[in-house]
Amino acid sequence: MKENFPLNLGSDAPMVRFSKVTKCYGELTVLDSLDLDVQQNEIVSIIGPSGSGKTTVLRMLMTLEEINDGVIYVDGQPLTHMPKNNELIKANEAHLRKMRNNIGMVFQHFNLFPHMTALGNCMEAPMHVLGMSRTEALARSEELLEMVGLADKIHEHPARLSGGQQQRVAIARALAMRPKILLFDEVTSALDPEVIGEVLNVIRSLASEHSLTMLMVTHQMGFAREISDRICFFYEGKIAEEGAPQQIFENPQNERTRQFLSAVLDAN
Amino acid sequence: MQHYLEYLQAYGGRFVDGTLVTIQQTLLAALLAIFVAALFGMMRLSEKWLIRGTSIVYIEFFRGTSLLVQLYWIFFVLPLLGVTFDKFTAGFVAVGLNLGAYGAELVRGSIEAVPKGQYEACHALNMSYYKRMRRIILPQALLLMLPPWGNLLIELLKGTALVSLISVTDLMFEAKQINGTTYLSAESFGTALIIYYLMARVVVSPGMRAFERYWGKKMGRI
């Protein structure tokens, strides 16, 4: 039961709202009463040292992790909870499945299905989750794979694709479900430097999309600065500082932000 | 050599009959074992304690007690409780239930060995439990569990020799009978030994390897 949390956020709600969200692993508090709003079509990058809870934010939103306290809202509706008798109770699986369709995720290690071709990976969920016809799923998947520059690789299995190509398939696969929100979890961290550009180019091309809200955890500071509407700097389970890219990178107010940025930018 | 040929001439037919019964026992027991293994292996991973507990009790019981005792129970004791099997059925049921318990652990282990990222990808694509298992997890788990299943099926084939003790007329039963009338122990049990070996090494092992290659190709393994 949740008191003091609204059952929904009304019509002008942000696309995502974290409201006093707390996440603990045993004794360790990973996120401490986090408040974060992401507006529709906004691109928000989350940066910060490892262990600061930034990946956990994405995983909670994807409902891969349960939260210990607070409420997450998506598109005005509660995600982690559901209304019953004018109160919010913990969401059941049916509610989660309904809400989860709003959200897609691209993983650090791609997580493609190894026994399916690039095309098969993209067609899987539209056909077997949305119930789309094979013809329609095929057309959509071909379009998306062409958009990510893999028109000539659609019949290849993941094992025959490079890391950059696999990650582009993974982006097409997530897009095939047309989520309202797309999460990128360190999507270039497992890639060789020479193929990072091709993946970033695909994400860049999505940035102009009018029906996609993006939330990304990244170590690519230059890219984050270029593409984001807003940067959140996480430190020890809290947002230590947030603001427009220019402000964060050129004129950080928080001492931790300054230290982190100088360490990261020196290393590059 | 001459002597052995004469022996085979006289008793070869009975060895063939026995071998056919052993093959039937093996096939039926294998089907049962696979079914039982899939069922209890997946139940073993349920988050509902009652389902998981049932599976654990089953696996522990059948792995923890002797196959021969289980066979005797099914054939001699269950009738006292009102459940009667003919000896042929009792034979493959006992072997199938016993080896199925080992198979259940293979199923469980291989499902757990499918990388965590695969579950997360299914989750992110909003696949239901059933779709996720059938379309993504089990096909990959099957590839992982095929090599140990090859061993298990050989164990199962050899395990069927025990059904001779409830007088199912399998290969072992015929060998004992022939030995009893001829006292030619080396020939009788030697022939049985060779036939069991050939069935295991010439039929089961290559068959499983061929299936592994086929499935590996289907799974995009290069």
Add this chain to the structure above:
Amino acid sequence: MQIDLSAQYRRTRELEKKSYDDELPDDTFHIDNIGAHSGGIMPHQFTIHASA
């Protein structure tokens, strides 16, 4: 190449509505804790002894 992503978007919302109207949740039987040990036990590490 430019593709009409917004058409896909609309179509998806349409299908979504349909698929959830006629589908019951089937996650009552649920595997938990899987992959908590990914890369852990491999099945061929099990030993098999069919004891007589």
